[in-house]
Amino acid sequence: MIVVTGATGTVGSRVVAELRERGAAVRALVRGVEPREGWDAGVEQVVADFADPASLDAALAGADAVYLLVAVHPQMAAHEHNVIDAAVRGGRRPHIVLHTAAGVEQRPDGVRFLTAHAEGYRHLVASGLPWTLLAPNGFYQNFLGMAAAMRAGRLAVPGGAGAVSYVDARDVAAAAVQVLTTDGHRGAVYTLTGPDSLTHAEVAARFGAAAGAAVSYDAVEPGDALAQMLGAGWDAWRAGGMVELYGFYAVGDAGAVSTDVEKLTGRPARSLAGFAAEYAAVLRGGPGN
Template structure:
């Protein structure tokens, strides 16, 4: 029988890529969306069903989890993400889900690490203690964050701003994360494993700016900004203070070169090299 895979956070940066790639497999993909309208364009994908869920409302999860075989567990970066993850794992247990792929983050295993990592580690524990077979994926920062957060300023001014100095980061393309998710879901040899996923190289943001310039044919500059300016910008965009502070801590780790490690896990699991930033810049040039 065709298996049903529920993907939560399905309209998000990594979630929508996972839904897209899984839709090409012989499975039913149930896309758990926060609002039906945002998920509307996924209806065109083969084998994809859309279901509305609110992670804060356990009552809304019942229908989404009915007859689900496997769960790709993605939660947003929000103040109550721990409670959301707990609600989702509890529903998975109640409804007999038989496998969870948890989308965590690189650094979740570090001690004491940073706040973002500690939150993720806590959520990993819910999965580990659920009694349901699982695989945990810990990706590096997403290349696609540049599309979400910096494409407007790059388009308007040819500049992007972050408080990260010359720190190198081994960003990963979300298409490669989705390829790993697909691979681990369709085999049972990854049960109980924790994988750290990065892109193929660690680049400074100055180097990334040069590659974006090369891809778009226009001058792109990276501007290092003080932490305080980055904090004020996030607060102005209504990022809750504890989240903004956690993101600043991540940027400080970037600046200190603590996010520059490269793994070959994508290659090992998918048999293909992860996409380079040059490839990403070329594929997404229209966004910049």
């Protein structure tokens, strides 16, 4: 039995669907049971919350492996701890595949999302459970949330001039499924990136080329980006974390390209240009795909 947390999200929903395609027994940790697109009837949905240890004990009962993905949240390190501790209490020593983020091993000062994941990673290693670490870079899918601005010709983020090896969340899910369903991954750290290291000017150019209209990069100052996010209703912790993460990107610390996606899945990581072409209709203002 493989338990998937974060199961309704960008990566987790695909992990669940692909595990079922491989015939695995899957339990999805959810906060409300309902039909989910792409999941077959064989997916067991169990209601639990990262903040409720008793619910996690029930959700993890009988697990052989756990895909541990928590949402970005002020308590995200505690949430990772809670799942790991429930796995320890269960006594079956499941394999924990911890989904973190690229840069986690560098433990950079002042990047709260990475600090939280590093704390979860430390706790996992100390738990004595078998583990694998996945460290994906930023997802191409994040840019879909910026489609309206790109339709107006502008990609505005506080990414400076640094290059980032962004990755397709579908490749992250496929790599995760491989780790969850095959042997030989215990104690391994996989850095999941796309095939290219791109500045945000290059990212903008690729989306523009796919849409058939110029998109230019506007390197927003961090303070202005923070004010814009707060003005758009983001909570302060998350907005502050995004500015820190873009600062990490701006100095080039997220630019390294890894071949781990191809090593795990057997096929090259998807390119941003290909992703942009797939979503060209969204960029042009159509219904998308």
